[in-house]
Amino acid sequence: MTLIDTLAQRMAAGPSIDAMESAAQTLSVHVLDTVGAWIAGRATREGRLLNGLRGEHAPFNSSTLDAVGLFTATARLTEVDDIHMASCTTPGALVVMTALTLAANLPRDWLGQARFAEAVHVGYEVMTGLGEAVSGPKILHQGVWPSLLLAPVTAAAVTAKLLNLDAERTAHALAIALTSSNGRPGGNASAGVASVRGTSARWLLFGMAARTGCAAAMSAAAGFTGDRGLLENDQASPMRGLTLCHERIARILQGRPAILGASIKPYCAAKHNIAAMFGFRQLLDQGIDHESLTAVRVRLPPSHANMVAHYDVEISRLSRVTSCAYNLALVGVMPDELLDVERAQAHRGVEMTRLADKVEVLADEHLQAATPHAYPAVVELLIGERIIASQTIIHAWGDPQRPFRIDEARQKFRRLSRDLLEPSTALEIENLCLEVADSAHARASVWNHLVDIDRRESERDSLQLTHPRN
Secondary structure, X not given: OOHHHHHHHHHHHOXXXXXXXXXXXXXXXXXXXXXHHHHHHHOOHHHHHHHOOEOOOOOEOOOHHHHHHHHHHHHHOOOOOOEEOOOOEOHHHHHHHHHHHHHHHOOHHXXXXXXXXXXXXXXXHHHHHHHHHOOHHHHHOOOOOHHHHHHHHHHHHHHHHHOOOOHHHHHHHHHHHHOOOOOOOOOOHHHOOOOOOOOXXXXXXXXXXXXXXXXXXXXXXXXXXXXXXXXXXXXXXXXXXXXXXXXXXXXOOOOOOHHHHOEOOOOOOOHHHHHHHHHHHHHHOOOOOHHHOOEEEEEEOHHHHHHHOOXXXXXXXHHHHHOHHHHHHHHHHOHHHOOOOOOOOOOOOHHHHHHHHHEXXXXXHHHHOOOOOOOOEEEEEEEOOEEEEEEEEOOOOOOOOOXXXXXXXXXXXXXXXXXXXXXXXXXXXXXXXXXXXXXXHHHHHHHHHHHHHHHHHHHHHHHHHHOOOO
């Protein structure tokens, strides 16, 4: 029996009842978090450009598969979606949006009562388990984006579970999807192609990969077959050139649910910055005035420091998301902007610039040992040569060890949807998201709201094109 066969059998059986019950509240929080990310992302310039690819003679149309691609890409572009540190993958944008899109568009009688929640669990398990198996945090810094690499097979897993495919058809779905795996978006994957001016195709590639994975599962359901021995053959494997831990794959869907190990981001920033931002906030909350400081020293694991120690924030939106100095300056000077996913231009006020210039990012080998299960930071505040305060953060706010409570997830959702939705509409979507796992009505209602938002944004985009500003 091949690895793919073993995984397919586990997927067909589904997660245990105990696993589902232990993670029920967490699943609801991640659904709410992902929907909030999509709402915010749809209103951004990049969201408008993505969805402008839809039309009669455009690359995307109104099909369900195209909706999967665009909705997944739109949620992911925000950089406020969830992340699983040990695998360095971002499962929520793909898993939740794929499951929501398909569940709302498949015939009602196709989905059993627990199928949606099972599909979400399976998606998180596959992306994070395979992400750990290929050493996601390591390959990220070698130009491979783990989430993109695993997007097709993860979308295939979610789709296969929603379609209730048996183990054999599921294995073929995974095998077909795996042949489409390509985790190289071009440029510097670890910095989000931050050095490229213009609109990166990064999110588009992610959405297209999700679409491909759904099509793979649907093709398997129709009788098409794939090479179920792909992962056994190093020469033919789509993971060629990567070290693949077979033992980790064999543990997928065994033990603690993967969704319980995923982190939620409290800010729009690269996860590698979150601990430093959280620690800096704690120090400022002690009454320390950042204007009195001579320097803010941030110690990070070397692999993380190499990614975020720049201040090239004029280049692109992603450069502003990844810069540690820029994001610490936001914490101190403009905290209300921490969940602004647009990041349309760099804030260059005197206070922002002064504080950012004080930030020094250093590589600290001692912190590397905590990775990849944690993304730690040490923040030191200096006056002259003297350290007046310091904070060591191993687990930041939003990590499994310091999880978002439901009220905190609600607050984040309200901030993301603020000024985009009427408060009553936002509250209705918020409440529905927390019921999605157990209610077909809630799933359909959330989807209808998202379609309405999408239509309104499209109409607004059309008006702007028809009546451009002078």
